[in-house]
Each structure stands twice: as structure tokens, then as C-alpha cells.
Amino acid sequence: MTIKCINKKTYVTQPLLPDINNFVRHVEDIWESKWLTNMGAKHNELENQLQDVLKVSNVSLFNNGTIALLTALKAMNLPYGSEIITTPFTFAATPHCIVWNNCKPVFCDIEPNTMTIDADKIEDLITPNTSAILGVHVYGFPCNVEKIDKIAQKHNLKVIYDAAHAFSTEINGRGIGTFGDITMFSFHATKLFNSIEGGCLTYNDETLKRKIYNLRNFGIQSEEIVEDVGINGKMNEFQAAMGLENLKIFREEQNKRYILKSIYDSNLSMVKGIRVPQMPDYTTNSYQYYPIIIDDDYPISRDELHEKFNTMNIFTRKYFYPACHDYECYKNTLSVKLSNLPVVDDLKQKVLCLPYYGSLDSAVANTICEAIKSGKQ
Ligand SMILES: Cc1ncc(COP(=O)(O)O)c(C=O)c1O
Numbered sequence: 001m002t003i004k005c006i007n008k009k010t011y012v013t014q015p016l017l018p019d020i021n022n023f024v025r026h027v028e029d030i031w032e033s034k035w036l037t038n039m040g041a042k043h044n045e046l047e048n049q050l051q052d053v054l055k056v057s058n059v060s061l062f063n064n065g066t067i068a069l070l071t072a073l074k075a076m077n078l079p080y081g082s083e084i085i086t087t088p089f090t091f092a093a094t095p096h097c098i099v100w101n102n103c104k105p106v107f108c109d110i111e112p113n114t115m116t117i118d119a120d121k122i123e124d125l126i127t128p129n130t131s132a133i134l135g136v137h138v139y140g141f142p143c144n145v146e147k148i149d150k151i152a153q154k155h156n157l158k159v160i161y162d163a164a165h166a167f168s169t170e171i172n173g174r175g176i177g178t179f180g181d182i183t184m185f186s187f188h189a190t191k192l193f194n195s196i197e198g199g200c201l202t203y204n205d206e207t208l209k210r211k212i213y214n215l216r217n218f219g220i221q222s223e224e225i226v227e228d229v230g231i232n233g234k235m236n237e238f239q240a241a242m243g244l245e246n247l248k249i250f251r252e253e254q255n256k257r258y259i260l261k262s263i264y265d266s267n268l269s270m271v272k273g274i275r276v277p278q279m280p281d282y283t284t285n286s287y288q289y290y291p292i293i294i295d296d297d298y299p300i301s302r303d304e305l306h307e308k309f310n311t312m313n314i315f316t317r318k319y320f321y322p323a324c325h326d327y328e329c330y331k332n333t334l335s336v337k338l339s340n341l342p343v344v345d346d347l348k349q350k351v352l353c354l355p356y357y358g359s360l361d362s363a364v365a366n367t368i369c370e371a372i373k374s375g376k377q
Pocket of ligand 1: 066
């Protein structure tokens with residue numbers, strides 16, 4: 001069978017877009033109110049609604065996930081120069097936020113199935129200088145939150161989660177943003193739920209609210225009192241409007257991705273050399289990414305398959321290659337600490353994220369499956 005080249009470029013994702021008329025109505029409101037940013041009505045409404053959707057007790061909105069994560073670490077008061085155990089199998093923002101907080105990322109290996117930080121390897125990396133663990137729920141797969149919690153309690157460490165890929169994920173019916181001390185979600189355009197750019201922090205400790213409120217707004221507590229060395233992390237009303245509209249349609253998007261996942265799963269689960277990681281059954285799926293692993297017994301390499309898709313006008317992504325410890329800025333520097341990383345070093349060569357968005361034509365999904373099943377370059 002010959003594999004078709006798709007006429008229209010197909011990317012790994014497409015942003016979720018609400019009905020433009022609904023968005024325009026929000027813009028008209030904003031014009032009317034003349035309130036563009038600084039914790040406006042739409043911002044506050046989105047914060048309230050997210051509390052229910054994410055099943056968390058506290059939500060603080062941000063202008064993007066990176067500033068939210070930067071602020072989360074700042075709010076934890078981690079000692080200058082202390083070590084934070086994290087995963088290198090993530091997006092650049094995760095370790096960068098640690099370094100911007102004058103702390104040192106200590107890269108830990110990952111579990112082969114969930115690709116999240118391997119909780120069994122964390123304790124070996126703890127030193128008197130360790131202040132926190134930063135886990136990433138990569139592709140929406142949950143970290144081993146129970147084990148991480150136990151380690152953190154035993155060694156008196158803070159726990160921060162990067163849940164950029166895990167919007168609306170639940171573990172045994174509990175919102176994923178309720179684990180650890182603080183969790184960051186990203187609402188970037190590429191995420192399942194987007195507010196164009198945006199993000200939030202969720203946390204159980206009510207007393208963090210004031211601290212985060214201050215840090216997000218230059219540290220300003222009142223007209224004449226600047227309490228903290230803060231930053232500008234405020235979400236504006238246009239972003240919040242997009243968020244409010246996308247909240248109405250993200251479940252429908254998840255349903256569409258569920259159907260797409262069924263097409264991929266049924267076609268790919270029997271292909272020799274292709275592994276499709278599955279969510280544990282106690283977890284709900286966010287449907288953020290569809291990663292596959294191209295093992296050594298598949299006829300061509302991950303890079304060859306990626307290249308083949310490029311020639312077909314289908315743009316898959318090698319998330320997360322390179323891994324963070326391979327970056328120029330972290331190679332041969334003292335700003336990070338490496339451990340033995342055999343699983344990361346293996347999987348970074350084998351993982352490929354397939355196009356995954358509700359409006360992806362099922363014919364294109366089937367063409368993608370046929371291309372993988374053919375096993376040819
Ligand atoms: C794992 C991870 N962490 C952090 C971020 C940063 O979020 P943002 O783009 O909203 O700043 C992203 C993606 O964008 C991400 O994928």
C-alpha cells in the first residue's frame with residue numbers, strides 16, 4: 001500500500017477556539033467596563049470556575065505557566081543555592097524556573113511506563129542541601145504522588161508539581177492539583193485548555209493565597225505597602241475571556257480526542273516495535289498528548305519515522321528530545337547536577353508525539369496509522 005502525502009499541513013496540535021461571536025461579546029464587555037487587566041471581573045470569574053473544574057480549594061491565575069511556576073518556587077522560600085530534585089524529561093521551563101530561583105536542578109531518572117520522575121530513585125539524590133522535589137505529570141501521566149509525599153515528609157522537603165499537561169486530570173477522583181504543596185497548570189495555546197497564554201497555581205494551604213497574590217503583582221499589598229519582591233504575573237481580561245469560553249467546550253474537545261485515541265490505539269497496539277503508554281486505571285486522562293515509543297525491534301528508528309512524516313506534511317514532535325540535561329546551557333555547567341539517567345537517555349531517542357486534536361480528520365489519523373504499520377522509510 002502506498003502512503004499518501006496530506007495536502008494540508010498537519011501539526012501535532014491545533015488550538016482550541018471557541019465561537020468567535022462569544023469571544024467578541026466578552027471584548028464588548030471589556031470595552032464597556034474599561035477594565036483591561038489587574039484582577040478584573042472575568043479574571044475573578046475564571047478563578048472561581050477553575051476551582052470547581054480542577055477540584056481544588058485555591059486557584060491563582062497567571063499570565064503564563066512559566067511565571068506561575070517561577071512564583072510557585074519563590075512562594076516556597078527555598079534556600080539560596082539549594083538543590084531541587086526534578087526530571088530532565090520535560091519542557092525547558094521546568095529546570096529554567098529552578099535556576100531563575102537561584103536553586104540547582106538535580107536531574108533524576110524516570111519510570112519507563114509513566115515517564116515521570118522515578119520516585120524510587122529520589123532518596124539516593126537527597127543531600128543536606130536538598131530543599132524540594134519538582135515532579136512533572138508529563139503528557140498527563142501522574143507522578144507517583146503517594147511515594148513522593150512520603151519521601152518529602154520523611155526528609156522535610158517541599159513538593160511542587162508541574163501539571164502543564166494534566167488539565168482536569170484526577171487521581172482516584174481527586175484533582176491532581178491538590179497533591180504536594182503547590183501545582184502549576186499551563187493554559188498556553190498548545191494546551192488542551194487554553195487562555196491564549198496563561199496558567200495557574202493551585203494549593204491547599206489557604207495562607208499561601210496572600211503571598212501568591214503579592215508575588216504576582218510586584219509584591220504590592222496596598223497603595224503604600226510593597227511587602228514582597230514580586231513580579232508581573234497578572235492574567236489580563238482578554239486571556240480570562242478566552243479561558244471562560246474554552247472552559248465551556250474543553251470537555252467536548254476531550255470527547256473528540258477520546259475517539260481519536262481509539263483509532264490510534266486499535267491500529268497501533270498490535271504493531272511490532274510500537275509501544276503505546278496507557279494511563280493507570282485510577283487516573284482520568286487529560287488527552288493532552290498521544291506519545292508512542294518506537295522500540296529497537298521496529299524496522300526504522302524514531303528519527304526516520306519522524307522524517308518520513310515530515311515528507312507526508314505531517315509534523316509529529318520528538319517531545320522530549322533533547323532532554324534538559326542535553327541543552328547547551330546545562331551541558332558541562334555547575335548550574336545543574338546529573339545522576340545516572342539510563343531510562344531518559346533511552347526514551348528520548350524513541351518517543352514521538354502524534355497529531356492529537358479534536359478536529360483532526362479521522363482519515364488523516366488512519367493515514368498516520370497506515371504509515372506506522374507499513375514500517376518503511
Ligand atoms: C511541562 C511544561 N512545563 C511548563 C511549561 C510552560 O508553560 P507556559 O508555556 O504556559 O509558560 C510547558 C509548556 O508550555 C510545559 O510543557
